[in-house]
Amino acid sequence: xxxxxxxxxxxxxxAGIFIILGLMVEGxxxxxxxxxxxxxxxxxxxxxxxSGIVIYLLALISRTx
Amino acid sequence: xxxxxxxxxxAITIVPIAVVIVAPGITVSRGGRVLAFLxxxxxxxxVGLFGMSEHIxxxxxxxxxxxxxxxxxxxxxxxVDDPSYLPAAHFQNARIPRDHACYTCHTNYTIYGTxxxxxxxxKHAYKYYIGTPANPxxxxxxxxxxxxxxxxxxARSFExxxxxxxxxxxxxxIKNNKLSCVSSGCHEVVHNIPELDKVKYWKP
Numbered sequence: 614x615x616x617x618x619x620x621x622x623x624x625x626x627x628a629g630i631f632i633i634l635g636l637m638v639e640g641x642x643x644x645x646x647x648x649x650x651x652x653x654x655x656x657x658x659x660x661x662x663x664s665g666i667v668i669y670l671l672a673l674i675s676r677t678x
Numbered sequence: 679x680x681x682x683x684x685x686x687x688x689a690i691t692i693v694p695i696a697v698v699i700v701a702p703g704i705t706v707s708r709g710g711r712v713l714a715f716l717x718x719x720x721x722x723x724x725v726g727l728f729g730m731s732e733h734i735x736x737x738x739x740x741x742x743x744x745x746x747x748x749x750x751x752x753x754x755x756x757x758v759d760d761p762s763y764l765p766a767a768h769f770q771n772a773r774i775p776r777d778h779a780c781y782t783c784h785t786n787y788t789i790y791g792t793x794x795x796x797x798x799x800x801k802h803a804y805k806y807y808i809g810t811p812a813n814p815x816x817x818x819x820x821x822x823x824x825x826x827x828x829x830x831x832x833a834r835s836f837e838x839x840x841x842x843x844x845x846x847x848x849x850x851x852i853k854n855n856k857l858s859c860v861s862s863g864c865h866e867v868v869h870n871i872p873e874l875d876k877v878k879y880w881k882p
Contacts, residue, residue, distance in 0.1 A: 622702035625714065629699040632722050633692050639729045640688040643681050647745050648803055651733045655800075662726050669718040 624672035631665030679728055687728065691721040737799075738781040748811050752780070755869040759878040762867045764860065770880055773829070783825050784817075814871060821868075823855045 638658035642650040694717040697704070704710040736742055744753040756769040756779060765783065768774045774782040786795050798818065805811050830836040842849050851857035859865050
């Protein structure tokens with residue numbers, strides 16, 4: 614495994630963890646019908662999810678280049 | 679989409695992501711890269727959008743609006759035993775869906791409506807939990823007749839109502855939102871929060 618492969622693997626792991634955290638928050642937020650659950654969905658789950666996806670896309674770009 | 683199905687989708691999305699976390703080496707091959715794109719991009723975005731849609735739908739429920747303490751008097755006003763109270767008459771006679779009572783008449787209030795309205799909704803949540811909510815609550819803009827007309831337009835009671843047709847310009851002014859349905863002398867008793875301690879209540 615090259616050093617670049619190792620870096621990409623690490624980024625994929627981080628992206629995956631962020632996305633799982635985001636999905637878990639979003640899942641839990643669906644169990645409660647309250648404005649706070651909507652905020653948790655948007656501000657916590659959404660941020661984890663978007664961060665994970667961005668990290669994944671950056672890893673994809675770095676692999677391509 | 680039902681909540682249970684959405685939760686199943688979340689679980690189904692998490693499993694292959696966990697596989698990628700445990701064995702990122704599988705993404706080296708072409709098939710692995712396609713799988714990674716699917717589970718780290720397509721599926722989370724799709725599930726996120728479905729979740730967002732579900733939350734927006736839930737936010738239309740009367741119970742959602744009334745879960746904020748400052749909205750509770752408005753919920754109470756729906757049970758006033760006096761037909762001159764416009765929201766109460768609509769709510770009690772099922773002229774509006776009871777579980778979507780607030781949203782039916784306030785389609786552009788905070789989280790409903792355009793992106794601008796949704797941002798206002800977030801501002802409300804911020805003010806409620808961190809700042810100080812306005813007391814009394816006021817609409818951002820005068821109540822628009824559009825909210826009434828999306829049900830009453832074309833209805834015989836509205837179109838042929840004696841007062842609505844008192845002169846040729848009245849009906850035109852109502853339809854063009856120049857003369858408000860809730861203006862003084864018309865359907866002026868709305869939530870009337872300051873008087874809620876002095877009225878009788880309907881018990882369903």
